Amino acid sequence: MKIWMLLLLVSVPSFASVSLEEAFISAKKNMETIKRADAELSQADARKKVARSAFLPTISFEATDTRIDQPNLGNVNSAFLLTHQYSVGMRLRQPLIRGGVLSGFQLRDEEFLLAQFQKDFSHISLYQLLINSFYSLYQAQVDLENLEKLQKLSSDRLKEIQSLARVGRSRQGEVVQAETQLLTAKAQYEKGLQTLREAQENFAFYTGEKEAKLTKGGNLPKSLQDFAFYSDKLNSRPDILALNQQLRVAGKQVDVIKGGHLPTVDLVGNYYFDRTGILQTAKWDVGVQVSMPIFQGGSVVSQVKEATEAKRVAELSASEQLRQSKTNLAIFYQNYGQIKTQLETLKNALKKAEEAYQLNQKDYRYGQVTNLEVLQSLNLFIDTKRSYDSLDILAHMTYKNLEASAGVLP
Numbered sequence: 001m002k003i004w005m006l007l008l009l010v011s012v013p014s015f016a017s018v019s020l021e022e023a024f025i026s027a028k029k030n031m032e033t034i035k036r037a038d039a040e041l042s043q044a045d046a047r048k049k050v051a052r053s054a055f056l057p058t059i060s061f062e063a064t065d066t067r068i069d070q071p072n073l074g075n076v077n078s079a080f081l082l083t084h085q086y087s088v089g090m091r092l093r094q095p096l097i098r099g100g101v102l103s104g105f106q107l108r109d110e111e112f113l114l115a116q117f118q119k120d121f122s123h124i125s126l127y128q129l130l131i132n133s134f135y136s137l138y139q140a141q142v143d144l145e146n147l148e149k150l151q152k153l154s155s156d157r158l159k160e161i162q163s164l165a166r167v168g169r170s171r172q173g174e175v176v177q178a179e180t181q182l183l184t185a186k187a188q189y190e191k192g193l194q195t196l197r198e199a200q201e202n203f204a205f206y207t208g209e210k211e212a213k214l215t216k217g218g219n220l221p222k223s224l225q226d227f228a229f230y231s232d233k234l235n236s237r238p239d240i241l242a243l244n245q246q247l248r249v250a251g252k253q254v255d256v257i258k259g260g261h262l263p264t265v266d267l268v269g270n271y272y273f274d275r276t277g278i279l280q281t282a283k284w285d286v287g288v289q290v291s292m293p294i295f296q297g298g299s300v301v302s303q304v305k306e307a308t309e310a311k312r313v314a315e316l317s318a319s320e321q322l323r324q325s326k327t328n329l330a331i332f333y334q335n336y337g338q339i340k341t342q343l344e345t346l347k348n349a350l351k352k353a354e355e356a357y358q359l360n361q362k363d364y365r366y367g368q369v370t371n372l373e374v375l376q377s378l379n380l381f382i383d384t385k386r387s388y389d390s391l392d393i394l395a396h397m398t399y400k401n402l403e404a405s406a407g408v409l410p
Contacts, residue, residue, distance in 0.1 A: 017215040020134050020400065021410040026207040027130050034126065037119035044108070044115035051108035054101045057094040062270070063087065087275035094267040096288075100259020107252035114245040120238035128404045130206050135397040137199040138214040142389045144192040147185070150382040154178070154185040157378065161371060174371035181375050216396050220340070227333050230406040234329055237407035243318035250311035257307050260300035263292040325405070332402040339395045346388045350381075357381040 158178040164170035357377040
């Protein structure tokens with residue numbers, strides 16, 4: 001028997017305890033959310049560089065080759081009558097005034113900053129999801145240990161009743177009660193295993209770790225800071241900063257579209273390697289091109305109105321999201337205080353339930369209580385312990401969610 005137990009212990013894999021902070025490090029490496037945020041930030045940087053190029057000159061190679069039908073002008077000999085004209089050269093175009101170009105560059109700059117805030121928030125968003133997954137798995141692991149204990153105590157109770165029944169100190173009905181208790185405990189254990197597997201799959205989705213023994217972390221604070229302490233931190237949370245940044249982006253979009261009313265002025269210079277006509281000896285020319293929009297069918301006016309309304313929508317969304325975030329923060333803050341109070345009460349109840357179970361076991365041997373009362377006290381003890389452990393884990397999860405809601409990362 002001892003050799004069998006030794007082999008069993010050797011064959012069971014041991015896993016190092018994983019904390020929430022360690023799980024978060026794994027999740028950041030594993031999840032596409034963070035990688036996608038990095039890619040979106042790179043895209044925003046590329047768009048910013050594209051916008052900057054609108055201020056810079058463009059240099060291009062230009063070549064023309066034109067065939068003209070011979071006009072009937074008599075014997076006039078002129079370069080204007082060349083039926084084959086061509087030119088080869090380089091053209092430089094330097095934008096001087098472009099309506100909305102400066103606002104366009106500022107827009108891309110604001111969008112880049114927005115992408116940075118969104119990337120930072122992707123870490124908080126992932127952390128909040130991981131908190132729930134982590135503590136769900138931890139609770140499943142702890143609950144399975146409690147169910148395993150229930151199964152063991154039920155098995156021990158059955159063995160004791162069977163032993164007493166053999167010497168006539170227990171009735172057969174009590175044996176059946178104990179057997180029913182054990183079978184029920186086994187069914188609960190199987191249900192706990194199913195819950196554990198589901199929690200493991202969910203945790204593995206975020207961290208990539210299929211097998212992990214979790215630890216709930218350090219002690220909880222006995223009391224919290226004032227709510228204003230967490231509320232002030234909320235204003236610097238990346239998603240709140242992103243909402244304010246979206247307002248600036250929307251404002252710049254309005255400025256960009258208004259640029260459609262402004263003229264376009266370019267400095268254009270040409271250098272010719274070869275060309276025909278009366279100017280064939282001139283190697284270069286420089287000029288200014290001006291384009292002034294007069295009527296565009298009202299499209300710019302409509303686009304400005306659309307962008308202005310989009311800015312108004314962004315303002316309302318930011319206001320709503322800020323109120324929702326403050327509400328969620330207040331709920332976590334209030335819940336934590338209530339859970340801590342419940343924990344103290346339930347801790348005392350657990351002590352009483354365990355004491356009652358132990359006393360009923362002793363009293364049964366003296367015939368003072370029935371086997372059913374012993375089994376009821378056993379179930380009450382384990383149920384109370386499961387409730388206490390569950391509430392204790394909920395307290396840890398609520399506190400971590402409170403910190404995450406205030407923008408605090410491990």
